[in-house]
Amino acid sequence: MDVKTKRLFILSHCKRINKQLLSRLSTQDSSFHSFLMLNEDEWEMKFHIEKETIRLIKQEYRSYSFEELYTTYQKQNISFLPIFDEKYPSLLKEIPDPPPYLYYKGDIRLLDTLYHLSVVGTRHPTNYGQKALETVLKPLINMNWVIVSGLAKGIDTFAHEAAIAHGGKTVAVIAGGLNHLYPRENRPLANQLMEHHLILSEHSPSTPPQKWHFPKRNRIISGLSLGTLIVQAKKRSGSLITAYQALEQNREVFAIPGSIFDDFSAGTNELIRNGAKLVMDANDILEEFYLK
Structure with a gap:
C-alpha cells in the first residue's frame, strides 16, 4: 500500500x-x-x-x-479500496458524490463487468412481488448480469438469493461497517456473499449503522449499475429515494407494476406514471441496453 x-x-x-x-x-x-x-x-x-x-x-x-x-x-479478509485505485468501479466514479473509499469483503472482480442491475423494494413483499422478481431476474442472471442490492429484508434478500440460486453473482452494499452486518437474520446470507460474492461499505469496519446511513447507501447501490429495478414500493419509501438518485445519476429506472388497490404498488405505479420504464419481463430491461 x-x-x-x-x-x-x-x-x-x-x-x-x-x-x-x-x-x-x-x-x-x-x-x-x-x-x-x-x-x-x-x-x-x-x-x-x-x-x-x-x-x-x-x-x-x-x-x-x-x-x-x-x-x-x-x-478478517477485509480490504480497502481508494477512489484512485484502478479496481474502483468506473460507473461509481461518475456519480456526483462518489465515496472516496470503499471497504469490501469478497470477490472485487465482480465490479469489473459493466452489466450490473440494482434491485430495491419493500421489506414486506407479497407472493406477487417475489414471483415477479424471479420472472424478471432469472434470464438476466443466466446472461451473467450481476445483481446489486442492499442486504435488507424482503426484496433485497430475494434478489441476492435469486442470483445465488441460478448460479449468478451478486453484490451487497451495506449501511454500516463490515463488522456490523444488518439485519441480524441475514448474517448467514452475508457470510455466503463475503465468501463467494461481494459486500461493500463506505464506512470503516467498526462503524455501526445509523438511520441516516441507509439513504446515503442507496446512492452507491444505484451508482454501481446501469439501471435500477424497483419492485413493490410505497409512495414514501427508501426504494423511491434510490430511484430518484438513479435518475440524478443519469441511469435507467425500471419498475414492476402492481394493483391500483395495493399500497406496496403505489410507489412503483407512480414511478411508471412519471417516466420509469414498465417491466413485465427481462426483455423490457435488455432492450434498453441493446441486448435483446
Missing part, C-alpha cells in the same frame, strides 16, 4: 472527518501530504473549521496505528 493510500486509510477512521471534508482535503492535496503540515490558522482559513476541532482531528489521526489496523483487517 502506497503512502497516499495509507493516509486515506487512517483518515477513513477519523470520526470528525466527514466525506465532504475528505473530498475538500483531496482537492487541496490529492496525496494528503499537507494534512498534518498545515497549522491551525491555515486549516481555519482553507476549510473554515474551528481550531479546537482541527486539534482534535489531528489528535485522532495520530492515535491510530496503520500496522495494527491493517493487520487486523487482513486477518
Whole structure:
C-alpha cells in the first residue's frame, strides 16, 4: 500500500472527518501530504473549521496505528479500496458524490463487468412481488448480469438469493461497517456473499449503522449499475429515494407494476406514471441496453 493510500486509510477512521471534508482535503492535496503540515490558522482559513476541532482531528489521526489496523483487517479478509485505485468501479466514479473509499469483503472482480442491475423494494413483499422478481431476474442472471442490492429484508434478500440460486453473482452494499452486518437474520446470507460474492461499505469496519446511513447507501447501490429495478414500493419509501438518485445519476429506472388497490404498488405505479420504464419481463430491461 502506497503512502497516499495509507493516509486515506487512517483518515477513513477519523470520526470528525466527514466525506465532504475528505473530498475538500483531496482537492487541496490529492496525496494528503499537507494534512498534518498545515497549522491551525491555515486549516481555519482553507476549510473554515474551528481550531479546537482541527486539534482534535489531528489528535485522532495520530492515535491510530496503520500496522495494527491493517493487520487486523487482513486477518478478517477485509480490504480497502481508494477512489484512485484502478479496481474502483468506473460507473461509481461518475456519480456526483462518489465515496472516496470503499471497504469490501469478497470477490472485487465482480465490479469489473459493466452489466450490473440494482434491485430495491419493500421489506414486506407479497407472493406477487417475489414471483415477479424471479420472472424478471432469472434470464438476466443466466446472461451473467450481476445483481446489486442492499442486504435488507424482503426484496433485497430475494434478489441476492435469486442470483445465488441460478448460479449468478451478486453484490451487497451495506449501511454500516463490515463488522456490523444488518439485519441480524441475514448474517448467514452475508457470510455466503463475503465468501463467494461481494459486500461493500463506505464506512470503516467498526462503524455501526445509523438511520441516516441507509439513504446515503442507496446512492452507491444505484451508482454501481446501469439501471435500477424497483419492485413493490410505497409512495414514501427508501426504494423511491434510490430511484430518484438513479435518475440524478443519469441511469435507467425500471419498475414492476402492481394493483391500483395495493399500497406496496403505489410507489412503483407512480414511478411508471412519471417516466420509469414498465417491466413485465427481462426483455423490457435488455432492450434498453441493446441486448435483446
